[in-house]
Amino acid sequence: MNTLGPVIAYYDALCPMCRREMSHYSKFGEEYIRLEDCNAPDLAEDVDREAALAAMHVRLPSGEIVTGVAAFIAIWERLPGWKYLAMLTRPAIIRIPLDFIYRKLAPLRPRDNCRDGVCSVD
Template identity: 25%
Template structure:
């Protein structure tokens, strides 16, 4: 049974590529990946809200978003677990959240950027 559920935007080529990498790293099947853009996907909040920010939930914990959600994902993957544990520090999480917010500003252009660099 998955310990972490993540909701991602499967219509975003960059997001899909990143999730594909996370799936390969999840050798223990500890993560349930849910494409929030797919018809019929179960969403704990409105679909649009899920598509606007990366969301995750550890076990039966609260719904997390942004850097906190990435940290939950990282904690479920042994290779990335140290980074996820470091993000439990409020200062580290604050820095990661600022980086994530910067990415969100660039995200509308990211599919074109990814395609131009052959990431998708």
């Protein structure tokens, strides 16, 4: 059992890569991670949709929201078998450059346009 409590990951469910990664994490169970699509109309009021689409957002059990690579670290440190990755990426000398790269690449991710109503089937 995870004594730290679950995190809530606000992710872009219209991104196939994001869905695949979050699906993998969700297999550990809701006692570790809960998933929320940041495209959903009932997104938490304190989560900015555009910011959440630009970079991963995670709500910690304390209620604090972390973003970018810090969000991934928050997930990894709770998942069995992933704590070492969290430990390796937490030091600023690694985390800061990774976060810079992540924030540059995240907007380039693929998105399913048909799922968000942009196209239709005749």
